[in-house]
Amino acid sequence: MAGPEQDPGGVVALARALIRCPSVTPDDGCGINALAAVLEGIGFSVTLLPFGEGTARTPNLFARLGTGQPHLCFAGHTDVVPVGDAAWTHDPFGGEIHDGILFGRGACDMKGGIAAFVAAVRLYLQKTPRPRGTISLLITGDEEGPATNGTVRVLEWMQANGQIPDFCLVGEPTNPGEMGEVVKIGRRGSLNARITVQGMQGHVAYPHRADNPIHRLLALLGELTAAPLDTGSEWFEPSSLQVTSLDVGNTANNVIPARAQARLNIRFNDLHTGADLAGWIRTVVARHAPRADVSIAISGESFLTSPDAPVEALRRAVHAVTGHVPKLDTGGGTSDARFISRYCPVAEFGLVGASMHKVDEHVALADLKQLTAIYSGFLEKVMG
Incomplete structure (x- = not known):
């Protein structure tokens, strides 16, 4: 069994567990419920928020730990795109590890990112058992699909219930080739x-x-x-x-x-x-x-987040772990950050996205561990 040095915060184990949930949009494949159980075990208060009817019914969750300000939210999705018609070398829902690489649909987009943030929270709580402020997660099962009953609806619920954060970090894979290259502060x-x-x-x-x-x-x-x-x-x-x-x-x-x-x-x-x-x-x-x-x-619509204190804290956390000062960027396609930007400042940083949506999607274990360290450092800088 891997020790804490081999699996800091349990990031690898959780990423494998999430990959083994065949959550091809719109089917949840146990992804949301599996994550909810893990978050409750850490101490989060979890609210399951399914929206829609029939085949359009979408699983979502909002989880909250702590009270007061600052309120930092992490946003992501457990749904994945289909595996496609081409043959995979590794079981797309097996969570197999070979030569330091974790394979599976959603490994980098973006179950690996979710696992890294949860692991980072675990590490942060070990150092700061009673943190000030609030940490929350907004997780949807409808990002790769029509995106009608996912993040949009959860945000409406959050606003109605006084849960809008001060800043949101979306864990989409933002790095083209290696960790530490890009932080996205806007989208077209x-x-x-x-x-x-x-x-x-x-x-x-x-x-x-x-x-x-x-x-x-x-x-x-x-x-x-x-x-x-x-x-x-x-x-x-x-x-x-x-x-x-x-x-x-x-x-x-x-x-x-x-x-x-x-x-x-x-x-x-x-x-x-x-x-x-x-x-x-x-x-x-x-x-x-x-x-x-x-x-x-x-x-x-297009949006832009001002590169002020939270964005700078994220860049410093990235630099401390990778040695790179990430570029601030607004390129690429759309993400659920376009919805979040209507409510609060939002930035995106995650894994290397070179294999997302491809056959044999994968992530290096070293990258998972680096992302966990980056998120943990970011939590320390923002939450204190």
């Missing part, structure tokens, strides 16, 4: 649009008797993509509009189709809002195709 917003241009079907030999929707669609897409949206801002790279699909469904060579559809995504920085971009898209579409149908969904 994301907008998805579906444009369906209605035309008039006809024979290609008699185009004057038809209205070709493809020509209209290409013209409006040409205008939308003609120039960059911006050149970036202080903390953000330039916004990006990408056409993701063009669909006509025409199987005939001599027929002008009745409709054509395109889909696009915009990842936008803090120079824009989702509403402004949606209005711009609708204006351009109306200019080229007045009868077009436009459907727009904004999955999150």
Whole structure:
């Protein structure tokens, strides 16, 4: 049996236990309940918060230790993406360890991160049995899915019950290649649009008797993509509009189709809002195709957390363990931090994400131990 030096705070054992819960979204696979039992054993008061109905019902939990300020919350998710069709070398839900590497779906995204934070709390409580302030966890089973009955709903509950923290740390894998490279203090917003241009079907030999929707669609897409949206801002790279699909469904060579559809995504920085971009898209579409149908969904606005005391404390904790001063970054995709940012300052730091969502997802045990030490140091700096 591994001693405390081999498994500080029990991080490896807990990571393996969580991986062995096959929590492929939306199925919890015992993940939330297993974590709840561990947290109660440490002394947390745990509230299970399932939201939704039927197959959309999502398991979540909120756990709290202590009272008063400061209130530091750790946020994460136990759900994982499917294992995929390709063959794994190791059982995706076996929690196998080979040559210092822990394999399994969720190893780095992000059951390993959850295990590291829980282990860090254990280590912190050994040094400070009666800490001041509050430590809490917001854990959802709906981050990899539609994200409708997970963190969003838990935050609403937290606000209604006076549980909003002073600062939140999200344990998503933020490091590209090695521990200590990146702390995320913001994310770009994301907008998805579906444009369906209605035309008039006809024979290609008699185009004057038809209205070709493809020509209209290409013209409006040409205008939308003609120039960059911006050149970036202080903390953000330039916004990006990408056409993701063009669909006509025409199987005939001599027929002008009745409709054509395109889909696009915009990842936008803090120079824009989702509403402004949606209005711009609708204006351009109306200019080229007045009868077009436009459907727009904004999955999150851009946000930026000021790099003040808690962020600096996190950077110092990272530097103390890894020797690296992490870059402050806002790149990448979206995460549940976009919801948390509406309520309190939030930053993200976790494991190396190179294998997330891939076959044979894995994490080095050394990285798990480093992350535990970083989180423990961060707790000491913030909580005192």
